[in-house]
Amino acid sequence: MAEPIFDRLAIIGAGLIGSSIARAARDYGAAGEIAIVDASQQVMARVRELGIADDAGGDMAQALKGADLIIICTPVGVCGVVAQAIAPHLEKGAILSDVGSVKGAVVAQIAPHVPAGVHFIPAHPLAGTEFSGPDAGFATLFQNRWSILTPLEGADASAVARLANFWTRIGAKVETMSPEHHDKVLALTSHLPHLIAYNIVGTADDFGEQTRSEVIKFSASGFRDFTRIAASDPTMWRDIFLNNREAVLEMLGRFNEDLSALQRMIRRGDGEGLFDFFTRTRAIRRSIVEQGQDTSAPDFGRR
């Protein structure tokens, strides 16, 4: 196996993403040693049982000693607090990164706490499932998925390259962009779809018991796809919407405009308009499948 890219990787937060990075870093030999710290005693106990870290003692100073890559894998809302707590233990030359789904707010929260000589390089792997916690993680989660790095102006190029190598080693494809651009793109590709999915499931939930049970019973007709997305971690998603407010509200405004237009077509019985609209959207699906971003198997291959 190729040489490890980092001597010691410290992961703060052992959820789906953190525990997957730990497993992947070991399986693909991306780090010499792996330390995991989580604020929950229960999660720490589970991490020890799973055996996915070399150091799962739970002591922050100990975990960070000698760490040349530190990845904050907590919900976005607490990453500033975490950065402040770990700052005294960060060693010169180390790379500090994260996996947050928003980048502008994360930069604003973390950057002030980063000591001189430490390279802060924000990152966001576009990977995950609707499950949470250390048991939900797996080593191949990042295979063929994008990991977006959003280095700040004047970032050390060799440090950025080293972090990119780490992600490539564990299976990801790496792209680099500004935090602002990231937040706009993700508002459209991820945050808005999740908001809409949460909303439609909530609408169904608002009906009485009888309707709700019928909705569940007959969910295979379309609804169930939305419920998978709307089953994602509530804390994570609360933090995303609070921290990417402007971009999400802008995309939502556009979505609402378009929905009003569709609504009007239905009300007026504009069959031609509906047909054209529904034809246009098919082409996007085709491109996604062609670019290997999703399976072409019917129903995601779930039969």
Next chain:
Amino acid sequence: MAEPIFDRLAIIGAGLIGSSIARAARDYGAAGEIAIVDASQQVMARVRELGIADDAGGDMAQALKGADLIIICTPVGVCGVVAQAIAPHLEKGAILSDVGSVKGAVVAQIAPHVPAGVHFIPAHPLAGTEFSGPDAGFATLFQNRWSILTPLEGADASAVARLANFWTRIGAKVETMSPEHHDKVLALTSHLPHLIAYNIVGTADDFGEQTRSEVIKFSASGFRDFTRIAASDPTMWRDIFLNNREAVLEMLGRFNEDLSALQRMIRRGDGEGLFDFFTRTRAIRRSIVEQGQDTSAPDFGRR
């Protein structure tokens, strides 16, 4: 194998559903002979190549001769025209059914053309994929899926039972309800989700070329699930929205109210409200998986 339930099954329209019924009826021995008629010469040629019918000559009178079950599997918008065309060939005692995703409008279009002595029993199998045409069908499409029958008042009970047996034989679970109730339930579980999926994909498509290519590239972060639904057949969906207008607009109104509430929470930074909302929707997903309406595998099991 058990005795066939019908001597001769005639299927009008060989799309995903019609061709799947033909395959299933043969594989599970639900009909003695199977005839298929489709308005498209190209589709008829393909049906002959696929060998999924005993009679694929394409002559309507011939196909309906001796048929004791006739299922209209065309888009909803033309089922009235089809009913009118086939009416002279329907034999006394035969059962005429359909597979339309809306039932009130289908009843209104078909019922006036049904000759005396023919049992008209509308049906809707809740099954399908994002693909269309005779090549997309398969015999197991209806396994463990619901088929909803919406018999009219005074319908012949033994004819209803016989049609229910047919659906059970080819793998479906059968439920009976009124056309009006069907249309309300489906507006929520199917029509609204499809409308929303079409809309969000349309919103992305409205951006310029660069954003569109980034949306496709990074679609795995949530967006791609919507594109699958928004890749469904445009003709079929146009007809559904035109023919279930009232129920769809009512559900859309509720959806919009709820979305405004979520929008307000984001604007005001109401983290508690968002967290509560996102927690509530998780429970619905759990019920759907528990009731066997979807896989519990992460990401629909697509890795």
